[in-house]
Amino acid sequence: MHSVKHRLLASSDGTAHQLISHHFGGEGHGKKIYIQAGLHADEIPGMLVALTVADKLQQLEQQGRLRCEVVLVNSANPIGLSQYVLGYAIGRFELASGRNFNRGFALLAPQIAEAVEGKLGANADANRAIIHEAWRDLLLAQPPRQAFDDLQRTLMLLSLDADIILDLHCSREAAVHLYTGEAIWPEVEPLARYLGARASLLAFDSGAQSFDEAHSLTWWQLRQHFGERFPIPHGSAAVTVEHRGQRDVSDELAQQDATAIIDYLTYCGAIDAPVTPLPPLTCAATPLGGSEQFYAPCAGILLHGVNPGAHVTVGQQMFVIVDTTDGTRTAIHSRTEGFFYMRRDVRYVRQGDPLGRVSGHEVIRSGNLLSA
Numbered sequence: 001m002h003s004v005k006h007r008l009l010a011s012s013d014g015t016a017h018q019l020i021s022h023h024f025g026g027e028g029h030g031k032k033i034y035i036q037a038g039l040h041a042d043e044i045p046g047m048l049v050a051l052t053v054a055d056k057l058q059q060l061e062q063q064g065r066l067r068c069e070v071v072l073v074n075s076a077n078p079i080g081l082s083q084y085v086l087g088y089a090i091g092r093f094e095l096a097s098g099r100n101f102n103r104g105f106a107l108l109a110p111q112i113a114e115a116v117e118g119k120l121g122a123n124a125d126a127n128r129a130i131i132h133e134a135w136r137d138l139l140l141a142q143p144p145r146q147a148f149d150d151l152q153r154t155l156m157l158l159s160l161d162a163d164i165i166l167d168l169h170c171s172r173e174a175a176v177h178l179y180t181g182e183a184i185w186p187e188v189e190p191l192a193r194y195l196g197a198r199a200s201l202l203a204f205d206s207g208a209q210s211f212d213e214a215h216s217l218t219w220w221q222l223r224q225h226f227g228e229r230f231p232i233p234h235g236s237a238a239v240t241v242e243h244r245g246q247r248d249v250s251d252e253l254a255q256q257d258a259t260a261i262i263d264y265l266t267y268c269g270a271i272d273a274p275v276t277p278l279p280p281l282t283c284a285a286t287p288l289g290g291s292e293q294f295y296a297p298c299a300g301i302l303l304h305g306v307n308p309g310a311h312v313t314v315g316q317q318m319f320v321i322v323d324t325t326d327g328t329r330t331a332i333h334s335r336t337e338g339f340f341y342m343r344r345d346v347r348y349v350r351q352g353d354p355l356g357r358v359s360g361h362e363v364i365r366s367g368n369l370l371s372a
């Protein structure tokens, strides 16, 4: 294992952040695996999982059992990690601009398509390498203006040629769930099994330009663009994993999830070890547009009626909001059958605030499918 420091653009005189990537196995040796955590810098569970995975990788490397190259960034957002307001960590949004660190990644499929026109052939692997090169050149040709852009670009440069890309996050209060591209679900499904995911939410394009979508959507769009003319592979299996809620930080949970990730990498042939038999799929994948999003119809004290991860039926009471002036109680019921995979961690809400989500099989939403 060796580590590389990536100095980011300075935001102001005398300050600069650096990313540190850890590299296991030999470059160009088998598959490339990319794992990052903490892009939302106030989501600590994934960071502990990534460190636990790193420990396991180091042992595997010493035993000569890595059949792959792994790039691991266990603290992917030093900018966010330094942001505090009145004692509270603010790691999801950049304070200066309000931008969400996991939104607005550059989607470069049209530019890549233009750059590789005339270079592609009948070999899908060769086409993949040509696309990697064009993609890298395009990123390098766009100097970042600010540290935020530099962070996103550096993470893309580290990961764009990986076969498996895991972006480790967490939600507010949640069961383990994941987001991935609809086209690559068959490749991701074993990971959902090993993790015991309570929801696997699929979309071609959520409208968010998140990190995993900057990978999966780019390949999907290139496949659409070149259609029958040239074979374009899926490129990578890119996944956002939500490791429960923000306070679910413990060595026991991190060991459990890190073992699931190592099992998945072993299943994919990246580690020389016996394959752990695939557990049953806890929950079928559902469209991200099928998730019911609950909103507060009025302000008041929020009482939760259902625990994260529970199966929910149509008509089930999910929340009660208690008016603080006269004690009036307003109940909110599910219109969807599915799994209650995440909820807000607040206990007082204003009218219109989001409350939580239940997965569902029928698409009921369109447009921007993720929160800001």
Ligand SMILES: [Zn+2]
Pocket (backbone or CB within 6 Å): 040, 043, 102, 169, 170
């Ligand atoms: Zn996140």
